Amino acid sequence: MKPLLTVNDVTIRFPAANRLAARLSGQPRFIEAVAGVSFALEAGKTYALVGESGSGKTTLARAIVGLVPTHGGRIEFNGERISGLSENRLRRVRREIAMIFQDPLGSLSPRLKVRSTLAEPFTVHGETAGIERKIIALLEDVGLPAHFAERYPHQLSGGQARRVAVARALALRPKLVIADEPTAGLDVSIQGEVLNLLRDLQAKFGTTFLMISHNLNVVRHVADRMAVMYLGRIVEEGNTAAIFAAPRHRYTRALLSANLKPDPDHSAPLIEVEGETPSLLKRPSGCEFHPRCIFSLAVCKQQAPKEQIDAGHRFSCHNPG
Amino acid sequence: MAEPEGLLDIDNLSVSFRTPRGDLQALRNVSLKMGKGEIVGVIGESGCGKSTLINSIIGLLPANTCALSGHIRFAGEDIVGMADRDLRRLRGERITTIFQDPMTALNPVLSIGTQMTAIQYRRNSSPREKQRRTVEFLEKVRMPDAEKRLGQYPHQFSGGMRQRICIAMALLTEPDLLIADEPTTALDATLEVQVIRLLRELQRDIGCSVLFISHHLGAVAELCERVAIMYAGEVVEQGSVRDIFRDPRHPYTRKLLECDPGRILELRAVMPTIGGDLPDLVHIPKGCIFRERCPDRFERCSERPPVETIRAGHRAACHKARELANP
């Protein structure tokens, strides 16, 4: 089966905040927020990008929808190159790829009623026939009563705003939906509602999801496959169940061990990670995780590990678990 | 010497704020006791009154507070109604606080050395002694090159380091009570574990009590001995962490635990949820505060539920508290 989305060796660079200062101090003038990332998404499935702050997962997602330019590699959607397209040529693809942003309230235009927000995808793509009926149907799809169309964003709760954002993303029945931290900032009791909603819609419309999250507990339940990112690279990729059962990269293991269990009798295992994520301006040598890794070997400092593949499970580590 | 082991005794505390829509009853009849050297967690979702609870204890309620009743006895003295001067004597000396966001909690134009020395103004020690103590505590929170970094400013530290500085500041005066307001929420998971471990080590070292406020059940289970569950301005259940996590008696606690994906061991397609919304705290409904969203509600829930004692130290405010045992 051909994948719906393939990301092939994609690199994304940003200019360093102060270029003059960078030049004076001899620091690099660019940071690589995403450095040579490859993965493929199967249609109808949910794929998760996991990583901590600064891992480049949000940047990568934004590059896929064309909000951020790429500097290398290739992104293909449905077998067609979509990286490096002009805004005009991208517009057609944008019917097929929708994005749900992190901040439920912030992603809704504050001066527009829910009605206008939901009408926007149709108006933009010139499908204004029966728009009123479509809006009501969308609200119904996400479990909101029709009178919510008259509300302004500030009159919605966090969960309701999230539902409206989901409704807008699904308005044109896109093939791919990218959800950036869909549960971040929501209470546990509402997290479940949003996840259920996304799953229902996937079952109903066969939508493919690319989910960005730092919450491993959520990822374990919803994703079919996942990739773990560190400093803009994928360090481990594979079947979600396989990775949770037997993580190979030391960073993945550390991440899993840091996932505190809500169980008083379950004491967290030994911490397998030290310190903090280094700055992208000063990438460590060799394996970029080595300064924080308690299992690091001499070779880790000098040589970047090669990617190994083991039954569809990829990882780059000199001393895998 | 009435209660030698008691440090903090919050008794029937109620707080209301004036808003344009009417008086918002942020806390209602909250009672919570803490012993010396104890680590108590407070769990609650947004809008449950956690911040109001903290602000009441440190006497920094906002200007629109319109009603404050009950008692907060700290080492025998009542904080409610205490004069500002006396309150300030407690704050930063016997009660210290760590706030949620380390990125904004430190003054950007003062070096960390200055800020940490400034809070020792009550001590009669020499400047050199104060600096020595500052370095000692920065080393305790594992700040590398502590002495060299005294002259640096907050923006020169990472988020995790800033939170360590905040912890060092909070423990510098060897307080009796440390209030930690979601200290790990803004941090990455790998840092969260480090900070929690650090907090527990230092707490053992110094012997203070810790009031740990969080919405992260895992963090509470890892760190605390006792826990109180708050919902919409009330403490609905409290007890030892083991009792609450193993045998929750209030339907809200049960639901909350059920919803946490970290507790759901087998994979499932449909995630559990608590339906409905928080009640309006300006127009409080009669009876049980959780009634509208409760799966176990029955007629008697329109009356205010009594606080039932399940076992020593385990109390739940529910009519069915005795019946709702785990199988």
Place this chain on the structure above:
Amino acid sequence: MLAYALKRTGLAVIITAISLILLISMIQFIPGDPAAVLLGPLASPEMRELFKQQMGLDQPAIIQIARFFGRVLTGDLGTDVLTNRSVLITVVEQLPYTLALIATSIGWSALLGIPLGCFAAVYRGSLADRIVGVLSVSSIALPSFVVAVYGLLLFSVRLGWFPTIGAGDTGAPLDQLYHLVLPSLAVGLGWVGYLARMVRASMLEVLSENHIRLARAFGLQERTITYQYALKIAIIPTIVILGMGVGNMISSAVFAEIVFARPGVGRLIFDAISTRNYPVVMGAVMITTGFYVLCTLAADLIAAGLDPRVRSAL
């Protein structure tokens, strides 16, 4: 800091250059014949042609601008039409009077306005805050030329307390100071209220920040919090505003110099207009504009130096 300073200074140079280009190309943009305006309706066509040639107005705009920059870089701002002296010298002679007026005005208005603003912010909502509010709003209400005329009317004409004209005898500092009182009142009065309000606003913003809450939770005294923790941050935008205020004060000084018949750059330009002494007008406008750009540059650099976030960056 070094990178910031270099960047900011470079920007100031570019801005000065562009504003000079704008200034001289005004002649091109403005409809009508500048020669006719400058020489008056009685001038003959030949006189106009001669004038244009003298001023280089018959050349294409690009050449005019290039020539002009060449001259400015060598310090040649042209010749005074009436006296045949160098415009630069004419203007520089008048500059100290204007600078003294502006410096005095900034000084007294900052000394009064900044503490007032702090006071109002710390005792927010109190009677004192309201009084400061009313005072600051009503002093903002006062444009310099109205204050100047009213001050002249009340203190000089009616009460006779202060002199009406001139800058005082040269070499007699006290007399000069005496002559400065009313003009600097006119120039500075509106600034007291403006500054008080800006300082109050930025103090209130800082006082509501998280780190102030933490400082309070550590039981620090309000005095320490206000002056060490809050004012140190709130003063930074105030300094930038003071720098921009110089422009406003240069404008006000023109009025004060005219009303009190003081010597100064403002008066020089005003007189030059009535005698159609175009090179003097342009030269004086250029120098004051350059001075203003320099003041905003200095204020920005000082503000950056006070902020460790900028200072410690390269």
Place this chain on the structure above:
Amino acid sequence: MRDSTFGRIIREPMGALGITLVVLIVLGALFAGFTGYNPAKLAMRERFLDPSLSHLFGTDHLGRDLFTRVLFGARIALGVASIATSISFIGGLLLGMIAGYGPRWLDSLLLLFFDSLRSFPTVMLALALVTLTGPSLGAVILVVVLAMLPGYARVVRAQTMSLKSSEFVLSARTLGARPWRILAIHIMPNLSGPLVILVSMDNPVVITIEAGMSFLGLGVRPPTPSWGSILNDGYAFIRESSWPAIAGGLPIIDPRLRRDG
């Protein structure tokens, strides 16, 4: 929401005073022709009269009724203010949005242009300009626009840039909305409110520029009455009578008495 803002202004004593004065000035400008005097007609026998029932503010050095002249001056002040403010508002909004949303080079270029314009002290700009054009109402309006527009454009630009990276604008972009649609529907409604407040707060400044230029003889030509020229006449004859100076100064002060903090 508008109502509550208005209500709050009214409840503040200074605000109520400010609004009353503004209303008075507008009414004065409307009914300036009904005082029974011609603002420009000379009456040399009635020079320097003190205020009385027939001459509310007294008369000036040419025997003209000062009250009538002040009311006609309100027409000039309000006329200049409304024309110049509208131009600055629209220009600032458009240029600011272009700078904030457009490509980087255009932004840098426009920013340099705004900052260069702002680097002239206002009166200096006026003096340099009027030397070339001669005094006129058009020159006054041009000076006001040149003085106000760059500031508005800068504010709009800063706001536009922060809105540009907000999630609701990004999500409109991912839907495929074109730039003009994003600017008109998502960005402009969030800009115009704050800008209206800013512009209305600047109204007194605009009136001051007009009065100041007329005071220097760079604005309207006599005998048309402007508050600035009335004040200047008063200044010229300050030793003969105080009233012309007082009458010219008062109206320049009063529209600024409004609460905005």
